[in-house]
Amino acid sequence: MSKVKLQDIAIKAGVSMMTVSRVMNNDPKVGAKTREKVSKIANEMHYKPNIAARHLASSRSYFIGLVCEYANYSYVSKFLVGALRKCRTSGYHIILDEATSHREKTIATIKDLIYVTKVDGLILLPPISNIPEVVDLLVSENIDFVRIAPDINLTASHYICIDDYQAAFEVTEKLILNGHKRIAHIIGSPSQGASRMRYQGYLDALRSNQLMIPPEYIEQGDFTYKSGLDAAKRLLELTNKPDAIFAANDEMAAAVVSVAHMKHLDVPEDVSIVGFDDTELATTIWPNISTVTQPLEEMAELAIDILTTPKTPSPPKKPKMSSMRHVLEYQLQLRDSSKNNVNLT
Amino acid sequence: MSKVKLQDIAIKAGVSMMTVSRVMNNDPKVGAKTREKVSKIANEMHYKPNIAARHLASSRSYFIGLVCEYANYSYVSKFLVGALRKCRTSGYHIILDEATSHREKTIATIKDLIYVTKVDGLILLPPISNIPEVVDLLVSENIDFVRIAPDINLTASHYICIDDYQAAFEVTEKLILNGHKRIAHIIGSPSQGASRMRYQGYLDALRSNQLMIPPEYIEQGDFTYKSGLDAAKRLLELTNKPDAIFAANDEMAAAVVSVAHMKHLDVPEDVSIVGFDDTELATTIWPNISTVTQPLEEMAELAIDILTTPKTPSPPKKPKMSSMRHVLEYQLQLRDSSKNNVNLT
DNA sequence: CTGAAAGCGCTTACAG
DNA sequence: CTGAAAGCGCTTACAG
Structure with a gap:
C-alpha cells in the first residue's frame, strides 16, 4: 500500500x-x-x-506528448524505444498519440494534449513536424516542442535531424564507386522534408559524377511498402532497367527486394538495392538491406532531454538562438543488398 | 488560450x-x-x-498503462494502434511503458505506474502477462488490469486471447491437406503460453493424421528473427529436410524465408512456410507469409473497453465471474509462402 | 536553511 | 434536480 x-x-x-x-x-x-x-x-x-497533486500545484505535468502519424511504423517504434528508455531515468512519462490524416483531427489531438493532459512538452515526428497550423498553435500557446526532421518554419522550435542530403549523396556516390551507372531513386512522401533532401543528394551525386539517367528512373513513392512495390514494378519492367535502386526508406527498399525476387532477379548481382533509416526491417529480410543508419533512439533521447531540462526563465518572446538545430551523425551501413566491390567495410 | x-x-x-x-x-x-x-x-x-485536478479530486486518472517488453515489436505496434484509436473516442490516454528483462525493474515500472501515475487500469502484453509477481501485486493492490494471452493464474484478471491451440491445429492440418508430410515447427518463447498452445496444436494435428516426424523437426525459438534464423538454418541443413515449416510467429517465419532464399530454395515449391500473428511483416516480405490473423487491434479495443467501463461497485474480494475470459476469432490467412493446392481461398 | 499559509481546479458527500 | 463546504496532495511565494 x-x-x-x-x-x-x-x-x-x-x-x-x-x-x-x-x-x-x-x-x-x-x-x-x-x-x-x-x-x-x-x-x-x-x-x-502523487503526480496529479504535483501537477495541479505546480506548472509541470511530468508528461511528454509524442505525436506520430501511424504508430504501426518501424520508424516510430525505433524512436519510441529511445524515448521510453530516457523517460525511465527522468521521472517523465510518454503519452503517445496518433494524428492521422485529417488535419483538423490532428489539431484537435494536439489541443487535447496541451489543454487537457497539459504535457510539459511535445515531440512531433514527421510528417506532423511539418504541419504549419500545428507549429503556429504551439508557438502561440508558448508550448515547448521538439520536431524531428522538419522542413518548414525552422526557427520555431528545437529540431533534430541528420544530414539527409549528405547521406543520400554518399549513398549514391558509393553506388557509383561500386560501378553502378544506372541508378534509380524512389522518392519518399512529399509531405516530408527528408524526401526532398534525399532526392536532392541523389541528384547532385549523379551530377557531380557526370552521370545522366533517364527520367523514368525517378519514381515518386510515399514511404509505404505498397508505394515501393508499385514503383519497383515500373522500374524493373523498363527495357533499360536500372542496375541499382536507391529507395528513400527501408520499407520501400524492402518492396524493391520483393519485386526483384518476384522477377527472379538476383540481388545484388542484377540489381543493387539501398534503403534509408536502418529500421528493424532492414535486417529482417533477405538479403539484409544496405541503408543509412539514422540514430533514432539517440534522437529520441535528445528530444526528451531538451524538453525536460529546465530553461533559464526568460520572457517567452525572446529571440531564439540558433542552437535549436541538432544535427546528429548518420552512418552508411553496407549490407548484402548492394554490391560492395570497393571498400568492403 | x-x-x-x-x-x-x-x-x-x-x-x-x-x-x-x-x-x-x-x-x-x-x-x-x-x-x-x-x-x-x-x-x-x-x-x-483539467485532468490533474479531476484526478486529484476523484479516484480516476483517465490514464491506462500499457506494459510491453519491447516497444520495437510489430506485435506491440499493431496492438498500440487499436488501443490509441479506442482512446481517442473515450477521453483516456495511454501511458506506454517498457518492462525489459529484469524482473525487479519490471515490478518497479509497474509500481511507478500504479503509485505515481495512478493509472485507472493496466494492460499487460505477453510475456509480462505471465509474471506471477506482477499479477500478485496488481491483485493485492486491487488494480484493474487486463492481460493479453496469459498462461498463469487465469482467474486473477480479465484476459483476452485467441484459441492458439485450435489455430495451430488448423494451420498444421491445412499443410497436411496440401500434401505436406514433413512438417517442422519452430516453437515460440518459453515464457509465453501461446508458444505452448501453438506447439500442442501442431503436435496434435500431426498425431490425428498419423504423421510421425523426427525429433529434429522441433526447434526451440524465442519469437525473435534471430532465433528463427538459427532454427531455420538447422532445419534446412538436415539431410531429410522438412517440406514445410510452421513458425510460431511471423518474425521467425520471415527468418525461415530468408534462410530458404540464402540456400536457393524455392518458397513454397521446396518448402512451405507459415507464420502466426499477421503483423505488418507478413505482407512486407516476399513471398507474403501465410499466417494466422490475430485481431490485435480489436483485442486492444476490448481491453480499453473493459478497463474504462465503470464497474458496478462491489466489494473487492468478491468471487470473479467466469466471463473474464475473452476469446476472439482468428483467421487463417493463406498467402504465397505456402502451397495451397486445396482450397485456394 | 526552514516553515505556515494559501491555493492549484476539480469532485465527493452531504443537504435541501 | 441543484448547491455550499470541504478536501484531494502537493507547490508557490512569502517570511524569518
Missing part, C-alpha cells in the same frame, strides 16, 4: 511538509543532515509523490 | 460549479434546460477539464 503522503513523512521526520518536498525535488538548500534523515524515512515508507 | 475553468462557466451560466461539473460528466440528474445552456457556454468558451 502506498497511501503514504508528504505529510506522513513530515510528521515522522519531525519537519515541515515543505522540507520533505524540497528533499524530494533535490532542492540544494536543505541541510545535509535533514536531507539524509528525510530521504531515509521516505525510502523506508516507500513514499511516491 | 484555454485557461477557462469550471468556475468561469459556472459564473457565466449563473449556476454552481457542481452543476457544470455534472454536465461535463454527463450526470443524468441535471435539468435538460440547464444542461443545454451549460453545454453551450462550455463549448463557446472552449472549456477543457
Whole structure:
C-alpha cells in the first residue's frame, strides 16, 4: 500500500511538509543532515509523490506528448524505444498519440494534449513536424516542442535531424564507386522534408559524377511498402532497367527486394538495392538491406532531454538562438543488398 | 488560450460549479434546460477539464498503462494502434511503458505506474502477462488490469486471447491437406503460453493424421528473427529436410524465408512456410507469409473497453465471474509462402 | 536553511 | 434536480 503522503513523512521526520518536498525535488538548500534523515524515512515508507497533486500545484505535468502519424511504423517504434528508455531515468512519462490524416483531427489531438493532459512538452515526428497550423498553435500557446526532421518554419522550435542530403549523396556516390551507372531513386512522401533532401543528394551525386539517367528512373513513392512495390514494378519492367535502386526508406527498399525476387532477379548481382533509416526491417529480410543508419533512439533521447531540462526563465518572446538545430551523425551501413566491390567495410 | 475553468462557466451560466461539473460528466440528474445552456457556454468558451485536478479530486486518472517488453515489436505496434484509436473516442490516454528483462525493474515500472501515475487500469502484453509477481501485486493492490494471452493464474484478471491451440491445429492440418508430410515447427518463447498452445496444436494435428516426424523437426525459438534464423538454418541443413515449416510467429517465419532464399530454395515449391500473428511483416516480405490473423487491434479495443467501463461497485474480494475470459476469432490467412493446392481461398 | 499559509481546479458527500 | 463546504496532495511565494 502506498497511501503514504508528504505529510506522513513530515510528521515522522519531525519537519515541515515543505522540507520533505524540497528533499524530494533535490532542492540544494536543505541541510545535509535533514536531507539524509528525510530521504531515509521516505525510502523506508516507500513514499511516491502523487503526480496529479504535483501537477495541479505546480506548472509541470511530468508528461511528454509524442505525436506520430501511424504508430504501426518501424520508424516510430525505433524512436519510441529511445524515448521510453530516457523517460525511465527522468521521472517523465510518454503519452503517445496518433494524428492521422485529417488535419483538423490532428489539431484537435494536439489541443487535447496541451489543454487537457497539459504535457510539459511535445515531440512531433514527421510528417506532423511539418504541419504549419500545428507549429503556429504551439508557438502561440508558448508550448515547448521538439520536431524531428522538419522542413518548414525552422526557427520555431528545437529540431533534430541528420544530414539527409549528405547521406543520400554518399549513398549514391558509393553506388557509383561500386560501378553502378544506372541508378534509380524512389522518392519518399512529399509531405516530408527528408524526401526532398534525399532526392536532392541523389541528384547532385549523379551530377557531380557526370552521370545522366533517364527520367523514368525517378519514381515518386510515399514511404509505404505498397508505394515501393508499385514503383519497383515500373522500374524493373523498363527495357533499360536500372542496375541499382536507391529507395528513400527501408520499407520501400524492402518492396524493391520483393519485386526483384518476384522477377527472379538476383540481388545484388542484377540489381543493387539501398534503403534509408536502418529500421528493424532492414535486417529482417533477405538479403539484409544496405541503408543509412539514422540514430533514432539517440534522437529520441535528445528530444526528451531538451524538453525536460529546465530553461533559464526568460520572457517567452525572446529571440531564439540558433542552437535549436541538432544535427546528429548518420552512418552508411553496407549490407548484402548492394554490391560492395570497393571498400568492403 | 484555454485557461477557462469550471468556475468561469459556472459564473457565466449563473449556476454552481457542481452543476457544470455534472454536465461535463454527463450526470443524468441535471435539468435538460440547464444542461443545454451549460453545454453551450462550455463549448463557446472552449472549456477543457483539467485532468490533474479531476484526478486529484476523484479516484480516476483517465490514464491506462500499457506494459510491453519491447516497444520495437510489430506485435506491440499493431496492438498500440487499436488501443490509441479506442482512446481517442473515450477521453483516456495511454501511458506506454517498457518492462525489459529484469524482473525487479519490471515490478518497479509497474509500481511507478500504479503509485505515481495512478493509472485507472493496466494492460499487460505477453510475456509480462505471465509474471506471477506482477499479477500478485496488481491483485493485492486491487488494480484493474487486463492481460493479453496469459498462461498463469487465469482467474486473477480479465484476459483476452485467441484459441492458439485450435489455430495451430488448423494451420498444421491445412499443410497436411496440401500434401505436406514433413512438417517442422519452430516453437515460440518459453515464457509465453501461446508458444505452448501453438506447439500442442501442431503436435496434435500431426498425431490425428498419423504423421510421425523426427525429433529434429522441433526447434526451440524465442519469437525473435534471430532465433528463427538459427532454427531455420538447422532445419534446412538436415539431410531429410522438412517440406514445410510452421513458425510460431511471423518474425521467425520471415527468418525461415530468408534462410530458404540464402540456400536457393524455392518458397513454397521446396518448402512451405507459415507464420502466426499477421503483423505488418507478413505482407512486407516476399513471398507474403501465410499466417494466422490475430485481431490485435480489436483485442486492444476490448481491453480499453473493459478497463474504462465503470464497474458496478462491489466489494473487492468478491468471487470473479467466469466471463473474464475473452476469446476472439482468428483467421487463417493463406498467402504465397505456402502451397495451397486445396482450397485456394 | 526552514516553515505556515494559501491555493492549484476539480469532485465527493452531504443537504435541501 | 441543484448547491455550499470541504478536501484531494502537493507547490508557490512569502517570511524569518
